[in-house]
Amino acid sequence: MWTHFEPVHAITYFHPRSRAAYEAVGLRGYWRGYFAGRAAPLGAVEAAPVVAAFFTFAPPMVARALPAVWQLATPAEALRARLTGAVQALAELTYELPEGHLAEAAELLETAARAARTAGRVLGAANAALPAAEYPLARLWQAATTLREHRGDGHVAALVAAGLDPVETLAWKVAEGMPEVNLLGRGWSEQEWQAAAGRLVERGWLTGDGKPTEHGRAAFRAVEAATDVAALHPWEALGADGTDRLRELLEPVARAGHTVIPPDSPIGLPQLPA
Template structure:
């Protein structure tokens, strides 16, 4: 259930990274360039934080890539301005995808997703907690997106915590995944790792038993990562137990057409880990 619900609220949250209206909203407050908007928008609930804090919280990015954006983005836009921009852009994007749906559909979806987001355990989930603490939106689409953002970051916090137990470094996690079912050509520049760092990471993965000398995933690694995914799902299951099976099923019905439309603007190789629709998969922290 936790995995299925994630595939429905994650696309709602992700419009803020991929929709042209969301990009335009960031640019309107001075955050030109994709990564300025990404780092400022996602980090803004934390306040005017510096690069080491965001590198630790986001997990999979190379430190120099984060340092190119932070803390300098706060000279272009304050966290408050970044928060307004990301919500404005997300609402405009969602309005484009949902204009054919009745308002009652959106209101009910927002209310149920808000209730689920209000049931999460925030202990140890910093990004989830700071998003949950933001003011409640005035309109259904704002409330829907904010609830999706809280649940997404809550799940991501739990996933990072589970990944830490493997003893792998962030670059090793990304490099291993790209030997499983992702593209190094896409993911390496998207996370900022150099060729030297990537090659060294693969060598360490061989030493640690996660890759064979031929750079194929080992059975041990596949089984270990599956256990990490199971732990991620367990840590994210609380809201759905609290909401109950019947109301969770209703929320699935309401989110399904919204999520399907949101997914149309998410690139197939986007490093947020979404599996193909209606199927299960493994995730990367995004």
């Protein structure tokens, strides 16, 4: 299901209408909009909680944005901007779909999101607590956002339980084939990258020339499996028939989202099967 609801959320990072909505409230520059929009459900927060919750960004990079962005736009203004941009983007991408299709998808996705267990999941809980949206596209995007942050919180917990720190996680992704250029922008120094790769070699995850070992692949498969288990409850609550119907409804929306999401984005979102 992640491959179907994540594209609904992720357009907010790549569609020009989302960027324009942030700029309209004074958040000029990609990273100001990113950090303000994603952190806004937490309130006018300082850098430290965001470093912890977002996980893969170097602390100095987060500190360059927070708390300074709140002088440019309040959390409420950032929340309105991110929802406005997302709805405008979705409207542009899904204009051929009947309103009833989108309303049914929103209803089912909201049902799943309401069933999400948020204890211990800071970003999931903060998004789940936002006021309900009124229109189908806004409801669809907010439910997708709650579920993706809920899943992301569980993924971070699985990474921590596996003993991986943020830069080690990124170094592993690069070793597995994710384009390095997409991850270097998260603020870590070359020395930190090299040290992280060295620690993965010491743990037996990478060979001396930086190639993944079978031990490393098996260990990371366990991380992904733990992430899936932690994200399962909403779909159990929705039930097999409801989940199958939602997947069918989200399919054209997700495909439309992929038209603006770069195939090599740092999200690592796979294309849907043809």
